[in-house]
Amino acid sequence: MKERGYITTLEFTQSIFNRLNKYRYVIIVSAVVLGLLLAIYAKNAPATYTSRAVIFSSSTSNDNSSANSAISMLLGVEGASSFNNETSINIIELAQSRAISEAVASSPVPSMGNKLIAELLIDSNNNHRGLFTSRIVPPTDKEQLISLGVLFLRAGIAASINKNNSFVLTYTGKSEEMVKIISYELINKISGYYIDLKREKAKRDYEFASAKVDSLRRVMGAKDNTLIARDRRTLFTNTDRLEYSLPTQNLVDDKQLLRNQYSQAVINQQSAAYKLQKDTPLINVLDKPDPPFDTKGKSTLLYGILGLLAGAMMVAGLIISGQLLRFTRQEIMVALFGKPPSTSATITTTA
Numbered sequence: 001m002k003e004r005g006y007i008t009t010l011e012f013t014q015s016i017f018n019r020l021n022k023y024r025y026v027i028i029v030s031a032v033v034l035g036l037l038l039a040i041y042a043k044n045a046p047a048t049y050t051s052r053a054v055i056f057s058s059s060t061s062n063d064n065s066s067a068n069s070a071i072s073m074l075l076g077v078e079g080a081s082s083f084n085n086e087t088s089i090n091i092i093e094l095a096q097s098r099a100i101s102e103a104v105a106s107s108p109v110p111s112m113g114n115k116l117i118a119e120l121l122i123d124s125n126n127n128h129r130g131l132f133t134s135r136i137v138p139p140t141d142k143e144q145l146i147s148l149g150v151l152f153l154r155a156g157i158a159a160s161i162n163k164n165n166s167f168v169l170t171y172t173g174k175s176e177e178m179v180k181i182i183s184y185e186l187i188n189k190i191s192g193y194y195i196d197l198k199r200e201k202a203k204r205d206y207e208f209a210s211a212k213v214d215s216l217r218r219v220m221g222a223k224d225n226t227l228i229a230r231d232r233r234t235l236f237t238n239t240d241r242l243e244y245s246l247p248t249q250n251l252v253d254d255k256q257l258l259r260n261q262y263s264q265a266v267i268n269q270q271s272a273a274y275k276l277q278k279d280t281p282l283i284n285v286l287d288k289p290d291p292p293f294d295t296k297g298k299s300t301l302l303y304g305i306l307g308l309l310a311g312a313m314m315v316a317g318l319i320i321s322g323q324l325l326r327f328t329r330q331e332i333m334v335a336l337f338g339k340p341p342s343t344s345a346t347i348t349t350t351a
Contacts, residue, residue: 012327016320027315034311039304046128046174047297051183051289055167055191057281090197091167095159095190098150103189105149109181116142117185118149120178125152128174153182166286176293183289191283202279206272213269216262223255 007015020027094100105118112120122138122145129135139145156172171186173179 007327007330012323015323019320019323020316023315023319027312027319030315031308031311034314035304035307038307038310039300042298042300042303045298047295048172048174049176049179049293049295050170050172051179051293052287053169053183053187053285053289054162054287055169055187056284056286057167057194091190091194092159092161094193094197095167095169095186096154096157098154100186100189100193101150101153101157102146103193104182104185105146105153107185107189111181116145116149117153117182118146120181121149121152121173124173124175124178156182157186169289171289176291179293180289180291187283187285187289195281195283199276199280202272202276206269206276209265209269209272212265213262216258216265220255220258220262223251223258227251227255 105116105121107117108114109117109120119138122136126135136148139148158170158172160168162168169183169186169190171179171183173182
């Protein structure tokens with residue numbers, strides 16, 4: 001059996017250098033191979049494209065408090081129509097909600113054979129997948145297809161309110177064509193939902209007022225028909241008698257009461273119509289989500305250099321791992337017992 005003596009730091013350094021020099025070609029080849037692999041991976045990794053749209057809400061509503069008006073004055077946006085604090089939160093939550101994602105994912109695209117956006121998203125991910133990413137099989141069930149499309153869709157949506165109180169919507173995807181299509185569809189769905197939410201109460205008030213006007217109009221028509229019928233029946237009758245005049249007078253009084261109610265109902269209907277128009281916001285797209293998009297991809301050169309360095313370090317570490325282990329064990333023993341073993345070069349014993 002061969003037992004080694006104490007190894008000094010200089011001897012350890014020389015042995016490391018000699019061993020690395022001995023296997024230098026192995027280290028170089030390994031580093032080049034790993035560098036090439038990472039470079040190929042970076043080159044084949046799909047790039048991502050990000051669209052950006054700035055949306056501005058024009059509304060005649062003036063529901064801001066005096067405090068908000070003062071803040072707007074300080075910011076230099078006094079009198080400007082925009083998303084106020086309450087609606088800002090709502091529209092961000094709306095943009096990131098599952099309802100919007102499902103509405104977009106289930107929308108057909110006429111320019112692509114009326115395929116659903118969910119199906120196009122799955123095809124886009126399959127066409128731009130990485131080397132180590134498996135292909136996704138589209139579900140045959142429509143609900144499952146839309147649910148899978150929603151997962152891809154929501155991963156790329158981001159929404160915020162900028163310093164000018166405008167709504168900023170960004171979408172990130174792997175296909176420039178799909179990014180543009182989805183961005184415009186998102187804007188359409190969000191705008192429609194937002195407008196419906198803002199005008200819902202005023203719309204209900206208007207529908208109620210209109211129904212009241214129609215109802216009173218029908219009742220007044222029925223009263224008119226009753227008066228005409230009574231007039232025909234009493235053509236040759238003394239209408240001054242109470243049995244004829246009193247019911248007629250009651251009908252006339254009811255008609256007058258209904259006429260007053262009808263006039264008030266018409267006023268309420270017009271007021272509700274004005275409020276409905278007032279509460280209906282106008283959505284304007286200031287910056288459209290058109291190319292050129294912000295493009296991000298992996299750098300082939302950077303990944304190649306990292307691969308060279310990582311490959312060289314890994315292989316070199318494996319080559320000198322045995323010596324490092326022995327030297328570390330020796331230093332631990334010295335630290336524990338304080339006295340190094342004999343420095344005689346080599347002791348050989350025969351079993």
